Amino acid sequence: MRYIIAFLISLVAFFVLDYFDINNILMIGLMFIIILIIILAPPILYTTLLQTDEDKLERFLLKNKKNPHFYIIYALANELDEEVNDITEALLHKYKQASRQATYSVVRALYFKNLQEAKVHVNQIKPLKYKLYYQSIILIEEDDLDGAEILIEQMKTNWMRYALLAEIEQKRNHLSNARNYAHQARSKSRGLQRYILHKTYEREFGF
Structure with a gap:
């Protein structure tokens, strides 16, 4: 599920970048880091903070x-x-x-x-x-x-x-x-x- 969410966020992010003609390397890099965090962080965060099993x-x-x-x-x-x-x-x-x-x-x-x-x-x-x-x-x-x-x-x-x-x-x-x-x-x-x-x-x- 988190990969689907990350994929959808990626689509929205790149649509926004293209629509507003944003080609600043720092903005693109920041967007990539945010997407990477969304993909990698939730399993550990969920387990340590929210898991009940x-x-x-x-x-x-x-x-x-x-x-x-x-x-x-x-x-x-x-x-x-x-x-x-x-x-x-x-x-x-x-x-x-x-x-x-x-x-x-x-x-x-x-x-x-x-x-x-x-x-x-x-x-x-x-x-x-x-x-x-x-x-x-x-x-x-x-x-x-x-x-x-x-x-x-x-x-x-x-x-x-x-x-x-x-x-x-x-x-x-x-x-x-x-x-x-x-x-x-x-x-x-x-x-x-x-x-x-x-x-x-x-x-x-x-x-």
């Missing part, structure tokens, strides 16, 4: 084991402790941007239940929704459930809210509510995040 997501992650950005997702989801640590070290060594470093450090710290380490880095995370998400996890792990709920009220991303509420209900031993929130979190998630939630809830709730 967990088996296809797993095959994608295993196929891309050599890419640390993808394999870290597989390692986290499947609780591969050594791989999580090694891949995080590789990412920290490769990317020096403060916000990225903070995110990698916080994810690893929370995975290994090192709350003090997570608290050192969490405020350096730039995207607000991720900062609030990880701050909420820290509060939940510290049993400050009321404080976590205050942060959750500020979140607009549905899967994040439901995932955190599932954690809170688990802490309160309200397992039926936790399962319901977990179901909602998974149903609202897409792409690689869907895979992590699926594997997590498969272990915790059996679905």
Whole structure:
């Protein structure tokens, strides 16, 4: 389908170029690059951002084991402790941007239940929704459930809210509510995040 779309876009693009008598090499080159992106990019973008089939997501992650950005997702989801640590070290060594470093450090710290380490880095995370998400996890792990709920009220991303509420209900031993929130979190998630939630809830709730 994407090739048909690219072909149709090509026809329209070249019609426009011909109609307006555009023969500037830069404009033609830009048009070619846009068409190439349309042909090549969607499969990866769709899989990482929109795919909901967990088996296809797993095959994608295993196929891309050599890419640390993808394999870290597989390692986290499947609780591969050594791989999580090694891949995080590789990412920290490769990317020096403060916000990225903070995110990698916080994810690893929370995975290994090192709350003090997570608290050192969490405020350096730039995207607000991720900062609030990880701050909420820290509060939940510290049993400050009321404080976590205050942060959750500020979140607009549905899967994040439901995932955190599932954690809170688990802490309160309200397992039926936790399962319901977990179901909602998974149903609202897409792409690689869907895979992590699926594997997590498969272990915790059996679905």
